[in-house]
Amino acid sequence: MRVLIVEDDVILGELLQEYLLRLDHERVQLCLNGRDACIAVAEQTFDCAFVDLRLPDMDGLRLLERIKGEDHGLPVVMMSGYPTMEYTIEAMRKGASDFLTKPFTLQDVALTLQRVIKEKGLLLENLSLQLECQARKELEKVNRELESRVAEQTRLFQISGDIDEIRSSDDLYNRIVQLASNLESVDKASFFIVPQDKSSLLSMANFGWEDDEFEPQHVLLGEDKMRQLLGNGCNHVLMRPNEVGVSIETESHSNRLLSCWPLRIRGEAFGLLMAVHKPQYRGLASEEKRLLDFLIRKASLAVENMALYESLISNFYGILKSLVNALEAKDLYTGKHSERVTRYAVEVGRVLGCSSTQVESLETIGYLHDIGKIGIQDFILNKPGSLTAEEYEIVKKHPAIGEIIVADLGLTPEESSIIRHHHEKWDGSGYPDGLKGEEIPFLARIVSIADAFDAMTSKRAYRDAMSCSESVKELMRNRGKQFDPDALDAFVCFIQKDESGQ
Numbered sequence: 001m002r003v004l005i006v007e008d009d010v011i012l013g014e015l016l017q018e019y020l021l022r023l024d025h026e027r028v029q030l031c032l033n034g035r036d037a038c039i040a041v042a043e044q045t046f047d048c049a050f051v052d053l054r055l056p057d058m059d060g061l062r063l064l065e066r067i068k069g070e071d072h073g074l075p076v077v078m079m080s081g082y083p084t085m086e087y088t089i090e091a092m093r094k095g096a097s098d099f100l101t102k103p104f105t106l107q108d109v110a111l112t113l114q115r116v117i118k119e120k121g122l123l124l125e126n127l128s129l130q131l132e133c134q135a136r137k138e139l140e141k142v143n144r145e146l147e148s149r150v151a152e153q154t155r156l157f158q159i160s161g162d163i164d165e166i167r168s169s170d171d172l173y174n175r176i177v178q179l180a181s182n183l184e185s186v187d188k189a190s191f192f193i194v195p196q197d198k199s200s201l202l203s204m205a206n207f208g209w210e211d212d213e214f215e216p217q218h219v220l221l222g223e224d225k226m227r228q229l230l231g232n233g234c235n236h237v238l239m240r241p242n243e244v245g246v247s248i249e250t251e252s253h254s255n256r257l258l259s260c261w262p263l264r265i266r267g268e269a270f271g272l273l274m275a276v277h278k279p280q281y282r283g284l285a286s287e288e289k290r291l292l293d294f295l296i297r298k299a300s301l302a303v304e305n306m307a308l309y310e311s312l313i314s315n316f317y318g319i320l321k322s323l324v325n326a327l328e329a330k331d332l333y334t335g336k337h338s339e340r341v342t343r344y345a346v347e348v349g350r351v352l353g354c355s356s357t358q359v360e361s362l363e364t365i366g367y368l369h370d371i372g373k374i375g376i377q378d379f380i381l382n383k384p385g386s387l388t389a390e391e392y393e394i395v396k397k398h399p400a401i402g403e404i405i406v407a408d409l410g411l412t413p414e415e416s417s418i419i420r421h422h423h424e425k426w427d428g429s430g431y432p433d434g435l436k437g438e439e440i441p442f443l444a445r446i447v448s449i450a451d452a453f454d455a456m457t458s459k460r461a462y463r464d465a466m467s468c469s470e471s472v473k474e475l476m477r478n479r480g481k482q483f484d485p486d487a488l489d490a491f492v493c494f495i496q497k498d499e500s501g502q
């Protein structure tokens with residue numbers, strides 16, 4: 001051990017020094033005054049110090065303070081011949097480890113030193129445990145943060161996957177408000193489209209609003225407010241309901257805060273997400289901001305992609321329609337055949353109770369039912385007389401060719417079935433697959449009737465156009481043979497009304 005003795009009584013000091021050296025302590029230094037002791041502590045390291053309470057140049061308590069200031073962990077044993085209770089308490093308060101009252105035996109010194117060193121060891125052990133405990137707490141904190149980041153990343157990944165699967169803008173707007181409402185601080189949300197003149201907000205989707213609450217529909221705001229909400233560089237704006245328009249300023253919402261996020265395509269705002277915070281929340285937490293920011297950017301990109309995709313598909317349909325027109329223009333007798341077939345099919349589809357999606361399919365794909373004829377040579381298609389068996393076999397390929405042409409349009413099976421199966425017959429004698437009865441897709445059965453009727457009522461090189469009533473009779477002769485009886489009845493009903501101008 002390295003021991004410091006501060007004692008102005010030279011005899012006592014030297015006695016202690018000699019005794020401790022005999023006990024095999026590494027170093028025992030004697031200082032006769034406080035000043036030397038301060039220098040020794042500043043320059044060297046000790047394991048324990050014995051300090052006399054009365055020194056010639058300094059009060060022992062003052063020296064105790066100086067020693068603790070230099071080396072807080074150094075145990076200090078105070079020595080005094082006349083210790084008062086007040087002094088003892090003060091010394092302990094200033095960090096003294098023990099007290100030796102003069103006169104003391106050398107054995108007392110040895111025992112005190114032993115005890116003090118042991119206490120120091122325990123103290124160091126305790127300190128090390130505390131540090132370990134603190135390190136563990138910090139590790140747990142880092143782990144918690146890491147888990148929270150992983151959870152956040154997982155959530156972002158889920159949002160990304162969710163949005164990637166959405167195919168229509170309406171579904172997207174509904175999903176945005178739903179995802180925003182799932183945030184801890186939010187309990188309802190609305191999505192608005194911003195018209196080009198940026199004069200108002202048109203509600204497209206709402207989520208979380210109670211039945212008795214007034215969902216925002218059409219919000220009219222002043223130019224300044226719109227600029228504040230949508231202005232360039234503006235990201236997330238926190239507002240009160242009364243600042244954003246009267247439509248959501250109700251009793252229950254007047255004290256709420258709203259987070260408003262514009263959605264942009266190439267810097268131009270086209271939409272706005274409005275999240276209504278729960279009463280106890282004064283805005284979004286930072287992780288919620290990150291999440292919503294990601295959602296908004298992802299949704300904006302999805303809308304842009306959808307618009308581009310719709311534009312591409314629309315262009316593609318336009319090209320296909322032009323091809324159909326070009327095809328029909330070559331035949332003087334079949335001009336606008338596809339347009340008429342589409343009109344008949346759509347009307348009959350409505351009579352038969354088709355869903356709006358089915359009617360839409362008839363409207364789009366009906367026009368393209370004969371697109372496969374592009375792959376049939378002109379001399380066969382435009383042949384004035386009847387076809388040879390071989391030529392007829394070639395013509396019969398047009399539904400399958402048509403299906404291949406539209407394969408990349410991403411049509412539903414029901415939509416492409418219109419093209420492939422519009423020449424199937426109810427009794428199974430049609431082509432290309434010889435489907436029978438209800439095996440034939442429903443929309444194809446409707447187009448088949450419309451197609452046959454228009455063929456009959458159109459003039460051909462080898463025959464005149466049949467009248468409507470003659471054509472209906474011919475269709476009815478094939479009821480249950482070539483045509484679906486129910487669909488045919490609906491068609492006849494429609495065409496008779498159409499002819500009579502009802």
Ligand SMILES: [Fe+2]
Nearest residue numbers: 369370422423
């Ligand atoms: Fe056809």
